[in-house]
Amino acid sequence: MQLDHEIVAGNLVFRVQGELDLNTAERFRLYVDDAMDRHRCYQAVLNLRKVTFVDSSGLGAIIGRYRRIAQRQGTISIVSPPPHVLSVLELSGIKKIIPVYSSEQKALAPEARMA
Amino acid sequence: MHERKTVLEGLVDDGGISVGHNNEVRLEMLALPENVGLARVSIAAFASQIDFSMGEVEEIKVAVSEAVSNAVIHAYPQGGWVKISARLTGRLLEVEVKDTGKGIEDVSQAREPSFSTEPGRMGLGFVFMESFMDGMDIQSIPGRGTTVRMWKECRPVEGSND
Ligand SMILES: Nc1ncnc2c1ncn2[C@@H]1O[C@H](COP(=O)(O)OP(=O)(O)O)[C@@H](O)[C@H]1O
Ligand SMILES: [Mg+2]
Numbered sequence: 001m002q003l004d005h006e007i008v009a010g011n012l013v014f015r016v017q018g019e020l021d022l023n024t025a026e027r028f029r030l031y032v033d034d035a036m037d038r039h040r041c042y043q044a045v046l047n048l049r050k051v052t053f054v055d056s057s058g059l060g061a062i063i064g065r066y067r068r069i070a071q072r073q074g075t076i077s078i079v080s081p082p083p084h085v086l087s088v089l090e091l092s093g094i095k096k097i098i099p100v101y102s103s104e105q106k107a108l109a110p111e112a113r114m115a
Numbered sequence: 116m117h118e119r120k121t122v123l124e125g126l127v128d129d130g131g132i133s134v135g136h137n138n139e140v141r142l143e144m145l146a147l148p149e150n151v152g153l154a155r156v157s158i159a160a161f162a163s164q165i166d167f168s169m170g171e172v173e174e175i176k177v178a179v180s181e182a183v184s185n186a187v188i189h190a191y192p193q194g195g196w197v198k199i200s201a202r203l204t205g206r207l208l209e210v211e212v213k214d215t216g217k218g219i220e221d222v223s224q225a226r227e228p229s230f231s232t233e234p235g236r237m238g239l240g241f242v243f244m245e246s247f248m249d250g251m252d253i254q255s256i257p258g259r260g261t262t263v264r265m266w267k268e269c270r271p272v273e274g275s276n277d
Contacts, residue, residue, distance in 0.1 A: 019152060021148075021151055021152065021180055021184070022148045022151050022180075022184045022187060022188065023148040023149050023151055023152060053152075053155075053173075053176060053177075053180075055177050055180040055181055055184065055243065056181060056184075056236075056237045056239040056240050056243055057180075057184055057236075059237055059239070060235065060236055060237045063237065064235065083170070084170060084173035084174075087170075087173075087174075088177060088243070091239075091242070091243065091246055092237070092239055
């Protein structure tokens with residue numbers, strides 16, 4: 001798994017590549033939490049376009065970020081999950097609590113941030 | 116059903132090796148997080164010997180990943196071996212993931228959505244295995260270990276005459 005982040009319009013946009021599973025979930029958690037704490041920014045956008053695999057350990061890491069961000073009155077959204085990742089998101093019910101957008105632009109639109 | 120008999124199949128029909136749509140693999144690995152990916156990719160490649168769709172192969176990957184991850188996280192706090200075997204019989208894929216670890220006290224409770232004995236985990240592993248495969252069976256004895264069997268049939272694609 002590879003990760004990078006960028007600040008776009010006051011949001012931390014994380015771009016994830018590769019597999020999000022038991023082996024990488026902890027690294028994902030540390031990276032995201034550390035970036036948010038350093039920038040003191042809890043408006044997160046997770047771009048999953050280049051993610052090749054997610055299972056319940058990977059989802060657990062995403063939900064964990066959602067909880068931590070919610071405690072800090074922040075927001076989180078998911079962008080461009082590939083079809084097989086989307087089906088895992090749907091089955092888990094995560095889609096009901098974390099909004100999913102088809103592009104970073106849509107996730108960053110002011111209307112989206114209101115939700 | 117479409118039969119793809121090979122010449123070889125006729126030649127080695129003596130009970131030992133069988134080819135074509137009957138095949139079997141066994142993998143044994145230390146219960147470590149870094150081996151989970153190897154397990155799911157190996158079984159996915161094996162399943163691809165019959166014409167599962169790309170989506171179905173992804174589902175098989177998730178199911179295998181869940182079962183092997185459970186052995187790593189729950190069965191062996193001190194480490195141990197996981198045995199994974201997979202069999203193709205005609206258009207049926209069967210996968211078995213076996214550990215000789217801690218075992219499960221209450222299997223029907225463990226299968227419930229959101230049930231987990233580990234704080235911070237989702238309790239969705241068995242739910243994913245069950246939804247992404249056609250069926251799943253769990254045998255477990257506390258203190259002795261757990262064997263998860265799951266199966267999935269490769270159905271002919273609708274609208275194709277393959
Ligand atoms: N191989 C195993 N050995 C021992 N306990 C297991 C095993 N697999 C599952 N369990 C138990 O079943 C529970 C539910 O498993 P699962 O649905 O995968 O959720 P999770 O892994 O998120 O806890 C686990 O929390 C654990 O207590
Ligand atoms: Mg699990």
